[in-house]
Each structure stands twice: as structure tokens, then as C-alpha cells.
Amino acid sequence: MYAFNYHRPASLAEAARLLASNPEAKLLAGGQTYIPTLKQRLARPSDVIDIGGLAELKGITEEAGGVTIGAAVRHAEVAGSALVRRLIPALASLAEGIGDPQVRNRGTLGGSIANNDPAADYPAAVVGLGATVRTSKGRAIAGDAFFTGMFETALEPDEIVTAVHFPKPEKAAYAKFPNPASRYAIVGVFLAKTASGIRVAVTGAAPCVFRATALEQALAASWSAASIDSVTIDPSNLNSDIHAQADYRAHLVKVMAKRALAAAG
């Protein structure tokens, strides 16, 4: 690991100031991706700003019938939250399937979505539920607009995720085909029936989470496994790597969509 200066700001405002005044600074929350990245010398920040303990980024609250989760809330807290289990059980079970228990004890919602790993689980929930990402600049960014590419988001360089608001769906479920070693999604499908229509978000399959619009249209016409079967997923924009070829990932999108459909009921 390269050397860096470490800061533990006492407030979000102080964290934002530190981030804005150090162009090579990076944020640290749970560190379950960033510390391994530092250890491999894949990053060389001048300053590391630890926001994992900021009270302003904590808490899970009920809001407008849905849930609002602070950016520094850990996966294990979401998985174990009675409120999340009652309002959006699909979100709690997604959190329960991330990594391993120790990763879930430290890793955070804000860290996961700000990093936007192509195979991370949370981006599928943010897009699949039509969630809203709130930031230190007072912006409310729609889930559909937040994830802009591989490891890229709509966040400005000095902007910090503060919370995510997830509206309550009529029904929803997440199904993933995990890599057996890392538990990252080879393909993960978050499927939801919401007030604004059917949403199907796919993670792991492509360089960035995306909505499978053909599946959404088919399921809007008929909420059934036969609808999913009738759709062809184009593999040309999907990932091929040592874990799975693009055509296999295209196949898995439909299989995971059907599993999610069965789980959602």
C-alpha cells in the first residue's frame, strides 16, 4: 500500500471540504473494496477521508411508505433491519447475500453504489426499485441516471452519497447466480412491480447495471414465466470472461429473472 494522509472528519460538511480541497483524495467508508484496492496498489490517493462513522450517514427510516437508508449503513444492518424486512424484504435478502458475513459487517450501501462495480448487488436494487440517490450537494439523482458506466457514476468528484431512498414496490425479488469464490454476481436480476410499472435491473452481465426493457415489456403484458421465455436477450453487449461467456450470461439473465419472478410471487 502506498502512503497517504488519513482524516476522520467529524461532520459531512468537513468531509466535503476535505474532498473538495484535495484533488487526489478518496473516501473510505466500509473499505471492503477500497482497502483491497489500496493493498494491490491499484490506487494511490494523497489523502483518505474516512466517512464510515459519520452519524449523518447512518440510520434506516421509513419515508413516504418506503425506506431511506444512510450511505454509511452496513450491509448486515440492512439485512437485519425489521423495517426493511417488513417494507421491502427483497432488499434485505439482497443485502444478506453480499460477500460474506465479515464483508457485510463492514461494507456500506453508499460505498457499494459509489464504486459501481459491474458485478455488485446494490446497483441492481437501486435501479430495480427506481430508488433515488441523495448527495452532499443536495442533489436527488434517479437510480436510472446514477450508474453511468463501468465503475462510473453521476457523482461529481467532490460529491458524497448521503442516503438512498427506496420506494416500496408492490412486489419484488432479487435472484443472483453468484461466483462461488467471490459471491459477486455472474448475473443478478432484480425484478419489481412498482406503481410506475415493471422494472427489471440486471447486474453482473454487462459493464454496468442496466434495465432489461424487453423483459419489462413482456412482463407488463403478462406477469408470467412464459413471458420471460418469449424474450431473446442479445449477448452482444454482455461480458465474456473466464467465469462465463456472453451467451451463457444472456441465458442466465432469463433463468435469474424466472427465479426472481417465482420468489416475488
Place this chain on the structure above:
Amino acid sequence: MRISMTVNGRAVSGEVEPRTLLVEFLRNQLGLTGTHVGCDTSQCGCCVVHVDGVSAKSCTMLAVQADGCSVTTIEGLAQGGKLHPLQQAFHEHHGLQCGFCTPGMIMSAADLLQRNPDPTEHEVREWLEGNLCRCTGYHNIVKAILAAAQTMRGMAKAAE
């Protein structure tokens, strides 16, 4: 940077670079070498300790992040010279071969049993997702954890 924390009930402090990992602080500066480093890539779980009562991979945490925290390592588990029920059960059920992964296995299992005193075999196996053993095939590890859970439930009952 100067950091202070409680390790196995004892107040400790030390001077560290911000890039020092918690496991490096525990092993190199405090001499607590029971916490192992197996993979260095956050996957094997040999380095699991408890930070404020919750299991964490000490190779995936900076020592400065644990400033002000209470840390428990495998050395802090036995009380009054008597092995913790998990340690005793790993011994009795031969839950190890080379023993390298054992500290992490036991610290991880201790976190499971404080959340779920009566886990099923399936729940134990699921919980051990972040702990790799390259010798035993896990069977006796799972057996030991289930046996320890039973012992600890008996102790809790006796204490009532």
C-alpha cells in the same frame, strides 16, 4: 499517527502509519500473532477478529479505523486459563489439521453464536462463507461449532 484501543480488555496505544493494517498492528506491534494472514486479498478469513463485538477481517481494516474501538483476538477468548467452549470443541472434534485457519474460524463462529445460539448445520456452513480451510473439508469444523453451540446453550441455561 497515535492510536489507542482496547485489545482483549487491555488499553493499548501505538504510533502507526495510516496505511498500517489492523492485523499488522496486532501482530507486529502488539505481538499478538494468533491472528493470521493467509491470503492478503480479503478472502480467507484467517485474520478475523472482533471490533466492537462484531467480526471483521483485520487485513481489510486500517489500524487507524480501529482507533477508540474494543478489539478481541483469539488470544482474548480463553478466560481464566480455561479454553472457550469453541476452542475446546475444535480440540475435541478435531476441527483442524494444520491449524492455520483456526483462529479466524473460531472468531467468526463466536460472532455467529452470539447472534444465533442455535444454528442449523446449513446456517453454520453459510456463515463460514468468508473462512477458507484448505485441509479439512470443513466437516469437523462444522461439527465443532455445533457442539460448542450446544455447550454454550447449556452454560447459559445453567446460569439462569
